Amino acid sequence: MRGYYTADEVRAAEAPLLASLPDGALMRRAAHGLATVVAAELRARTGGVAGRTITVLVGSGDNGGDALWAGAMLRKRGVAATAVLLKPEKTHAAGLAAFTAAGGRVAAPSDDLGLPDLVIDGIVGISGRGPLRPDAAALVDRIEAPIVSADLPSGVDPDTGAVDGPAVRAAVTVAFGALKPVHALGAAHCGRVELVRIGLSLGDVGITALDAADVGAAWPVPGAEDDKYSQGVVGVVAGSDGYPGAGVLCTGAAVTATSGLVRYAGPCTGEVLAHAPEVIATAELAKAGRVQSWVVGPGMGTDDAARRTLRTVLDADVPALVDADGLTLLAEDPDLVRSRTAATLLTPHAGEFARLTGKDPGPDRVASVRALAADWNAHVLLKGRATVIAEPGGRVFVNEAGGSWSATAGAGDVLAGIIGALMAAGLTPDRAAAVGARAHSLAANLAARGGGADLSAGRGTAPISAGTLLAHLRESIRVLRAGVSPEEMPATS
Numbered sequence: 001m002r003g004y005y006t007a008d009e010v011r012a013a014e015a016p017l018l019a020s021l022p023d024g025a026l027m028r029r030a031a032h033g034l035a036t037v038v039a040a041e042l043r044a045r046t047g048g049v050a051g052r053t054i055t056v057l058v059g060s061g062d063n064g065g066d067a068l069w070a071g072a073m074l075r076k077r078g079v080a081a082t083a084v085l086l087k088p089e090k091t092h093a094a095g096l097a098a099f100t101a102a103g104g105r106v107a108a109p110s111d112d113l114g115l116p117d118l119v120i121d122g123i124v125g126i127s128g129r130g131p132l133r134p135d136a137a138a139l140v141d142r143i144e145a146p147i148v149s150a151d152l153p154s155g156v157d158p159d160t161g162a163v164d165g166p167a168v169r170a171a172v173t174v175a176f177g178a179l180k181p182v183h184a185l186g187a188a189h190c191g192r193v194e195l196v197r198i199g200l201s202l203g204d205v206g207i208t209a210l211d212a213a214d215v216g217a218a219w220p221v222p223g224a225e226d227d228k229y230s231q232g233v234v235g236v237v238a239g240s241d242g243y244p245g246a247g248v249l250c251t252g253a254a255v256t257a258t259s260g261l262v263r264y265a266g267p268c269t270g271e272v273l274a275h276a277p278e279v280i281a282t283a284e285l286a287k288a289g290r291v292q293s294w295v296v297g298p299g300m301g302t303d304d305a306a307r308r309t310l311r312t313v314l315d316a317d318v319p320a321l322v323d324a325d326g327l328t329l330l331a332e333d334p335d336l337v338r339s340r341t342a343a344t345l346l347t348p349h350a351g352e353f354a355r356l357t358g359k360d361p362g363p364d365r366v367a368s369v370r371a372l373a374a375d376w377n378a379h380v381l382l383k384g385r386a387t388v389i390a391e392p393g394g395r396v397f398v399n400e401a402g403g404s405w406s407a408t409a410g411a412g413d414v415l416a417g418i419i420g421a422l423m424a425a426g427l428t429p430d431r432a433a434a435v436g437a438r439a440h441s442l443a444a445n446l447a448a449r450g451g452g453a454d455l456s457a458g459r460g461t462a463p464i465s466a467g468t469l470l471a472h473l474r475e476s477i478r479v480l481r482a483g484v485s486p487e488e489m490p491a492t493s
């Protein structure tokens, strides 16, 4: 499990170390980690370190200090380094002294910067707020070389990952001491993220991500004493005459995600059974039989019959996942959820979130999801490249997909089926959502690569459909159960 610590939490963890260590020691630890990553990156990209050139972008805070110290360390390895000072009068004095003493050159933003092999972004770190200011934005705009960001890509909000104007797009980000929310929520600007430990003792954390090993260990598989009922039965209410595919994809995902039994209630029994003959299907909800969780909503429509069906499903005292059309109906009647005693999981995308709450998730997606979960007393999964999941008490999981391949029609129906099956198996809705989201995003990445558990292989990628995502779900579960680290998975888009 990985924690993501806010700027305030990091500052609190740094305080005792700053008090007990010699002046500048913590910064030099961070800088050493940064220099090590930059050297490895230079070697990987150019075949060596000595004789290569870097430009260091230096802002007015300690982030600039980190970058200057790293520049000084790289000078000692024979790297030609130029520091561009955005605020010369406020530059970190000790860092600048070390940099120039090591033979680093100092330049102004208006100077010709040539064509360095790499650029270090030390413009702002955890105290940065808002987009890059115009002088920094103009400088970054001129850069063509790959950028390694110190701590986080400047211009991206550390705590929310929000980008509200010019910001650095890094190839690599070297996080100091702890991952911050930006590293998951602003992943597209971070590139590959490397964590350098500097000895912080970190406390409880509000935002976590599950690693492959956590997901693999949580995945329900049949035990020695199990039968098809004891593993949890999931019921799916999805699809309509106009949208039979939602029923097919949702039940198909539930069938694939766990062993045991899937029931289907709705008008698409023929289509569902043609794709998954192991499903017990009925056109009448009243005849569906007992389940341990319900999935309701994908492609079901929003007419009066759908409204009655939703009400009947939510009347049942078992955990329920509400998605898609079900959410549109709920927007008019939140009490259907608030009055439940069993747990409810809502799985909106941004547009559905706005329907439920009257406003977009906005830049602080974690706060918005927490607020909806608390207000409706429900678990909430907000879809996106970084999927954010909250339970009513405020605990948050985030799943950074490592790409955007699952932005395809029907992928949400598959996600709902996976998570519903995990809920039937007894996982709490937020944990089922986090576990399911990880398997879903990995299946999408595998599908884009055409399969193959060797995720590091330099294979090409191709667009996928929800059907191919579903076809790779079993392989994804296998990879996760083998404990393969998702960090080994290269970004796929």
Ligand SMILES: NC(=O)C1=CN([C@@H]2O[C@H](COP(=O)(O)OP(=O)(O)OC[C@H]3O[C@@H](n4cnc5c(N)ncnc54)[C@H](O)[C@@H]3O)[C@@H](O)[C@H]2O)[C@@H](O)CC1
Residues within 6 Å of the ligand: 014, 018, 026, 027, 028, 030, 031, 059, 060, 061, 062, 063, 064, 066, 123, 124, 125, 126, 127, 128, 129, 130, 131, 132, 133, 136, 150, 151, 155, 176, 198
């Ligand atoms: N405190 C410590 O001992 C350590 C701090 N470390 C580094 O220090 C960083 C935090 O340093 P600071 O708190 O000094 O602040 P930062 O370096 O994050 O930046 C703050 C400065 O940037 C300016 N600024 C804010 N937003 C801006 C924007 N959008 N565009 C341009 N300038 C902007 C502010 O006016 C302020 O002067 C961490 O991210 C990390 O890189 C590391 O060296 C580890 C140890």
Ligand SMILES: [K+]
Residues within 6 Å of the ligand: 063, 121, 122, 123, 124, 125, 149, 150, 151, 152, 153, 154
């Ligand atoms: K930075």
